[in-house]
Amino acid sequence: MSGRSHPSPQGHAEGAATHALEPAAAEALYRLDALLRSEAEARGGRLPFDRFMELALYAPGLGYYAGGAHKLGRGGDFVTAPELTPLFGRTLAGQCREALARLGGGELLELGAGSGALAVDVLSALAAEGPLPKRYLILELSAGLRARQQAQIAARLPRLADRVTWLDRLPEGFTGLVLANEVLDAMPVHRFRIGSGGEPLELFVRPAGEGWEEVADRPQSPRLAAAVRALQAAGLAREPGYESEINLRLGPWVQALADALDRALVILIDYGYPAAEYYRADRRQGTLMCYYRHRAHGNPYRSPGLQDITAQVDFSALARAAEGAGLGLAGYTTQAHFLLGCGLDRLLAAAAAGPDALEDLTAARQLLLPSAMGERFRVLGLEKGISGPWCGFSVRDLRDRL
Numbered sequence: 001m002s003g004r005s006h007p008s009p010q011g012h013a014e015g016a017a018t019h020a021l022e023p024a025a026a027e028a029l030y031r032l033d034a035l036l037r038s039e040a041e042a043r044g045g046r047l048p049f050d051r052f053m054e055l056a057l058y059a060p061g062l063g064y065y066a067g068g069a070h071k072l073g074r075g076g077d078f079v080t081a082p083e084l085t086p087l088f089g090r091t092l093a094g095q096c097r098e099a100l101a102r103l104g105g106g107e108l109l110e111l112g113a114g115s116g117a118l119a120v121d122v123l124s125a126l127a128a129e130g131p132l133p134k135r136y137l138i139l140e141l142s143a144g145l146r147a148r149q150q151a152q153i154a155a156r157l158p159r160l161a162d163r164v165t166w167l168d169r170l171p172e173g174f175t176g177l178v179l180a181n182e183v184l185d186a187m188p189v190h191r192f193r194i195g196s197g198g199e200p201l202e203l204f205v206r207p208a209g210e211g212w213e214e215v216a217d218r219p220q221s222p223r224l225a226a227a228v229r230a231l232q233a234a235g236l237a238r239e240p241g242y243e244s245e246i247n248l249r250l251g252p253w254v255q256a257l258a259d260a261l262d263r264a265l266v267i268l269i270d271y272g273y274p275a276a277e278y279y280r281a282d283r284r285q286g287t288l289m290c291y292y293r294h295r296a297h298g299n300p301y302r303s304p305g306l307q308d309i310t311a312q313v314d315f316s317a318l319a320r321a322a323e324g325a326g327l328g329l330a331g332y333t334t335q336a337h338f339l340l341g342c343g344l345d346r347l348l349a350a351a352a353a354g355p356d357a358l359e360d361l362t363a364a365r366q367l368l369l370p371s372a373m374g375e376r377f378r379v380l381g382l383e384k385g386i387s388g389p390w391c392g393f394s395v396r397d398l399r400d401r402l
Helices: 023-042 049-058 086-103 117-129 143-156 158-163 224-233 250-260 315-324 335-341 344-351 357-368
Strands: 107-111 136-139 164-167 174-181 190-194 200-208 211-217 243-246 261-273 289-292 295-297 308-310 328-334 377-384
Touching: 023 049, 023 200, 049 190, 049 200, 049 308, 086 117, 086 174, 086 261, 086 335, 086 344, 086 357, 107 117, 117 136, 117 143, 117 158, 117 174, 143 158, 143 164, 158 164, 190 224, 200 224, 224 243, 250 261, 250 315, 261 315, 315 328, 315 377, 328 335, 335 344, 335 357, 335 377, 344 357
Parallel strands: 107 136, 107 174, 136 164, 174 261
Antiparallel strands: 190 200, 190 243, 200 211, 261 377, 289 295, 289 308, 328 377
16 A cells, blocks of 8 residues: 555454464553453543544654554555655745745654654755755654654665754754654544434443444543534535544644644645545545555454554634634645655756656656545645745645635
8 A cells, every 4th residue: 555545444343353363562562451341440431532543643652653563654554745755845845945035044853753764865865966055853752763764764874863952842943844744644543423413422432342342422521522513514524324433632742732832834744635535525534544565444343553543634723723723825736746846856856867756756646646645635734933835835836725
């Protein structure tokens, strides 16, 4: 699989997978299951879905992103654009170059740097044409991924390794460009169902034998009912039985990011939709998707801690949260249009006579084609203390769809 594709979710009530596991993985699965059940018992026998997702992904030492398993790339569970081809990072460097020039210098900050491939490719491109950032900062909460990033940067970019700094929290007074590629999809979300009378219900998770089951009840999570009612007021999420998810953590996350910035351009790349597409009537089970060994499925209760759990991004909600936090909207477009605006076509033309021309062309098709990553992935730009226009949104700006 190149990038993450999104077949329709299937049933959500299966227990743990029956595939053979290595002893360490089986032990981690057992311990996380015990932790989930213990917390459910402490909460009256069930968990809000966002808490289940949070523990499955981030429980210290046990969650998917907190454990030591190989997650990204050909040998992991999924491939993201930086692992697919260096062209992705080399093209993004064009937007970095424009922002740093307009700011008169600054730093780069990558949120959730995956394998470290994007950092290597962006820095390599900037080293070739300039300007280099004062520092390349990486905010990475996963110890396993941080170690992998450090090893890759040391091996592939030793001359610039001392320019890279890892952070445990957002910096203060940041000036420069912020990159986040496939970060927001891994934020825990609340799930809801529309009741028989059109009322919002919250989906909870409770133990059922050796597995888990969902149960719908009156919302207990703060702001969930109001958020669903707001969707319904816009003509969305109204039919009885309709299920989907809402990211109630998005607003606080964007506010924290805005508070950390002095003058900056923020580029957020992820798969998702504007609200009108996200909550379409025919998308009756939401967008939740799981990934394990390059296979996608819709059951978040199969081997929690050993698989990725994601939900697509509501870019309308993201834009509203950003504006509420005092950030300007720099642009919104598809990944294909963004990369073309940043000069991907020029990079391909320059490489046409090179030894890797066919490989580059094949990879570029994956980045650009609507049936691959070109339209499934969207790019939202935010700004504080500076303003566009920006090259990444010069080909086609779709902010009117938000």
